[in-house]
Amino acid sequence: MKMIARLFAVVMPMAAAVADVEWKAAAAKVVITPAEPMILSGFAGREVPAEGTAMDLFAKSLVIEDAAGGRLVIVTLDLVEVPAQLRSVIAAGLKTRYGLAGEALLMNCSHTHCGPELRYTELEFLGLDPGRRERCLRYNAWLEQRIAGTIDEAMGRLEPVAIAHGRARCGFAMNRRLKNDQPGGEPYLNRPNPDGVVDHEVPVLTVKDSEGRLEAVVFGYACHNTTLNFKLWHGDYAGHAQQLIEESHPGTLALFMMGCGGDQNAYPRSLPVFSFRHGQSLATAVEAVLDAGPKPLHGTLRIGWDTARLTYESIPTAAEIEGRLATGAGYEPAYATYLRRWDEKRLYAIRNGGLRDHYDYPVQVVRFGEDLTLVALSGETCVDYSLRLKREYRGPGALWVAGYSNDVLAYIPSQRVLHEGGYEARRAMMYWSNPLHPSAFADTIEESIMGTVGRLLGP
Ligand SMILES: [Zn+2]
Numbered sequence: 001m002k003m004i005a006r007l008f009a010v011v012m013p014m015a016a017a018v019a020d021v022e023w024k025a026a027a028a029k030v031v032i033t034p035a036e037p038m039i040l041s042g043f044a045g046r047e048v049p050a051e052g053t054a055m056d057l058f059a060k061s062l063v064i065e066d067a068a069g070g071r072l073v074i075v076t077l078d079l080v081e082v083p084a085q086l087r088s089v090i091a092a093g094l095k096t097r098y099g100l101a102g103e104a105l106l107m108n109c110s111h112t113h114c115g116p117e118l119r120y121t122e123l124e125f126l127g128l129d130p131g132r133r134e135r136c137l138r139y140n141a142w143l144e145q146r147i148a149g150t151i152d153e154a155m156g157r158l159e160p161v162a163i164a165h166g167r168a169r170c171g172f173a174m175n176r177r178l179k180n181d182q183p184g185g186e187p188y189l190n191r192p193n194p195d196g197v198v199d200h201e202v203p204v205l206t207v208k209d210s211e212g213r214l215e216a217v218v219f220g221y222a223c224h225n226t227t228l229n230f231k232l233w234h235g236d237y238a239g240h241a242q243q244l245i246e247e248s249h250p251g252t253l254a255l256f257m258m259g260c261g262g263d264q265n266a267y268p269r270s271l272p273v274f275s276f277r278h279g280q281s282l283a284t285a286v287e288a289v290l291d292a293g294p295k296p297l298h299g300t301l302r303i304g305w306d307t308a309r310l311t312y313e314s315i316p317t318a319a320e321i322e323g324r325l326a327t328g329a330g331y332e333p334a335y336a337t338y339l340r341r342w343d344e345k346r347l348y349a350i351r352n353g354g355l356r357d358h359y360d361y362p363v364q365v366v367r368f369g370e371d372l373t374l375v376a377l378s379g380e381t382c383v384d385y386s387l388r389l390k391r392e393y394r395g396p397g398a399l400w401v402a403g404y405s406n407d408v409l410a411y412i413p414s415q416r417v418l419h420e421g422g423y424e425a426r427r428a429m430m431y432w433s434n435p436l437h438p439s440a441f442a443d444t445i446e447e448s449i450m451g452t453v454g455r456l457l458g459p
Pocket of ligand 1: 111224262380
C-alpha cells in the first residue's frame with residue numbers, strides 16, 4: 001500500500017506535466033567569425049580586411065513548437081545584414097528537412113559593423129578582385145551550413161518548456177538625425193539629437209525548461225551596433241549584452257533581436273569601453289525583466305507573411321546615366337565616387353535585364369496565442385515604425401516590433417524621414433547593390449508597409 005502511494009506520488013505529477021505541455025523549444029549557437037581574411041562591412045570607406053578577433057561572432061537558433069505541432073524558427077546573427085539570398089537558402093533547407101513553410105523562419109541581424117561583408121550577386125563583385133569574390137562565396141556557403149547546423153541541433157532536442165514575455169527599458173540609444181542649421185549640405189546630419197524620437201523598450205522572451213532553468217532568452221533593442229569602428233571582429237554592444245547574460249546564467253543562450261534602430265545610434269561611441277558599458281546596460285535591462293517575472297505565454301503559434309509593394313521616386317534611363325557618366329555633371333563632389341559607382345551599377349543592371357520598378361518588402365507577424373504578437377519588419381527600419389505600430393496597436397496582448405529581419409534590403413525611412421531628407425531618406429541608397437535600387441523610395445512607403453502590417457494583424 002505504501003509502495004503504491006509512493007508510486008502515485010511520483011507518477012501523477014509526471015502525467016500532469018506531460019498533459020500540460022504547451023510549448024517545446026531548444027536553442028543552439030555556433031561561431032561564425034570568418035576564418036579567412038575578409039573585408040569589414042558597414043562603414044563606407046573602410047573597405048579593409050579585419051586584423052583579428054576581439055569577440056567571436058555567433059549565429060543562434062531557437063526553435064519553438066506549440067502543442068499543435070506549429071513551429072517557429074528564430075535565427076539571430078551577429079552580422080551587418082540578412083541578405084534575402086541567405087534567408088532563401090535557410091528557408092529552403094527547412095522546407096526540405098522539416099516540411100516547414102518559409103514563413104516559419106524569422107532571421108534577424110544585430111547590424112554589427114565589425115562583421116564581414118556579405119555579397120551574393122555578381123553585380124556586387126563588379127570591379128572587385130577575384131580573390132575577394134571567392135572568399136565571399138566561400139564564407140556564404142560556410143555560413144549557410146553553420147546556421148542550418150544550429151537549427152538541426154535545436155530541432156533534435158526539443159523539450160517541454162514554459163515561455164514568457166516581459167519588458168524593460170534601456171536608455172543609451174539616441175536619435176541620430178540632427179537638423180542642419182547651416183546653409184547648404186545635407187538637411188539632416190548624422191549627429192546625436194537628444195530631442196529626437198527614440199524607442200527605449202527592451203522586449204524579452206524567456207524559455208525555461210520543466211525544472212525552471214533558463215534555456216534561452218531573446219531580447220530586443222532599437223539601436224545601431226556602431227559603437228565600434230575598429231578593424232577587429234566584434235559583436236559590439238549586442239555582443240557584450242549576449243555574452244554578459246550567458247555568463248550570468250550558465251547554460252542559457254542569449255539571442256539579440258534588433259529593433260527599429262535605423263535612425264538610432266549608441267552614444268557615446270568609438271571607444272571599446274562604451275560598447276561594453278552599453279552592453280552592460282542592455283544586459284541589466286534584461287535582468288530586470290527576469291527579476292520582475294515575465295508573463296507566461298499560452299495558446300498556439302499563428303504566423304502570417306506578406307509583402308508590401310514599395311515603389312520608387314523615379315527610374316533613371318540608360319541615356320540619363322550615360323550622360324552623367326560621360327560629363328560628370330550632377331555628381332556632388334563630396335560623394336562623386338559613390339554616385340558614379342551607383343550609376344555604373346544601375347547602367348549594368350539596365351543592360352542586363354533592367355532596373356527593378358518596385359520591391360516586394362517582406363512583413364512577418366508571429367502571434368503567441370493572445371498574449372504576444374511579434375511584427376518582424378525588413379530593412380534598416382527607422383524608429384517611427386515601431387512607435388506608430390505600438391501607438392495604434394489594439395491588442396490582444398503585447399506587441400514586439402523587430403526591424404532588420406528577413407531581408408535587410410535598404411534603409412526604410414518613415415514618410416517623415418523621407419520628407420526631411422538626409423542619409424536614411426536617400427543618401428544611403430547609393431551604397432546599396434544587393435538589392436540595387438533605382439532611386440529613393442516613393443513617399444507612399446510608410447502607408448504601404450503599415451497597410452500590409454494592418455492586414456496581417458487583422459481587425
Ligand atoms: Zn545602418
